[in-house]
Amino acid sequence: MDLEVSxxxxxxASELGxxxxxxxxxxxxxxxxxxxxxxxxxxxxxxxxLSEDQRLLLVxxxxxxxVAGVITVTASERRSQLRNREVALAKLAGLVAxxxxxxxxxxxxxxxxxxxxxxxxxxxxxxxxxxxxxxxxSAE
Numbered sequence: 001m002d003l004e005v006s007x008x009x010x011x012x013a014s015e016l017g018x019x020x021x022x023x024x025x026x027x028x029x030x031x032x033x034x035x036x037x038x039x040x041x042x043x044x045x046x047x048x049x050l051s052e053d054q055r056l057l058l059v060x061x062x063x064x065x066x067v068a069g070v071i072t073v074t075a076s077e078r079r080s081q082l083r084n085r086e087v088a089l090a091k092l093a094g095l096v097a098x099x100x101x102x103x104x105x106x107x108x109x110x111x112x113x114x115x116x117x118x119x120x121x122x123x124x125x126x127x128x129x130x131x132x133x134x135x136x137x138s139a140e
Contacts, residue, residue, distance in 0.1 A: 001013055003016065003089055003092065003093055004093070005093045005096045005097050005100070006097060006100070009049060009050070009054070009096070009100070010049065011042060011047070011049050011092075011096075012048075012049060015042060015043065015047055015048070015049065016040060016041070016042055017040070017041040017042070017043075018038065018039070018040060018041075018085075019038075019039040019041070020035035020036075020037065020038060020039075020081060021035055021037045021039070022034070022035055022036070022037060023035075023036045023037035023076040023084075024037075024076065034081070035081065036076065036078070036079060036080060036081045036084055037074065037075070037076040037084065038074065038075045038076070038081060038084040038085050038087075038088045039072055039073070039074050039088070040072065040073050040074075040075075040085075040088040040089065040091075040092055041070050041071070041072045042070065042071055042072075042092060042096075043069055043070045044058050044059060044062070044066060044069055044070065044071055045059065045066075045069030045070075046069065054100055057099065057100060058096065058099045058100065061098075061099040062095065062099050065095070071092070071095065071096075073088050073091040073092050073095065074088065075087035075088040075091060
């Protein structure tokens with residue numbers, strides 16, 4: 001089953017590597033006998049599904065998560081291997097989609113308006129007066 005990250009990118013199932021092991025999560029005695037923990041690996045550097053621009057973008061943005069060009073996600077939240085497979089696919093799709101998302105627009109710095117500045121100073125003055133009233137009266 002291919003992994004659709006976005007309408008423009010679909011990772012073929014042949015490029016996904018699966019590993020299964022025993023989970024430490026809930027499940028009672030069943031957890032000791034079944035391999036419900038899932039590790040999903042995908043070779044970003046060697047993938048044929050990516051263009052060179054996408055590959056470069058993913059390698060720079062996900063560089064801390066890549067080991068020898070391979071990204072790995074694990075899932076052991078659910079009791080069944082099937083559910084953990086679905087969770088792992090969703091995690092990988094989310095990571096890749098975030099890595100390929102365009103940069104947000106840079107914030108353009110603006111000056112506060114004269115009215116907002118006046119309101120801020122009035123609020124500070126009010127707070128100051130409230131605290132002054134709480135003080136013990138002077139001995140004079």
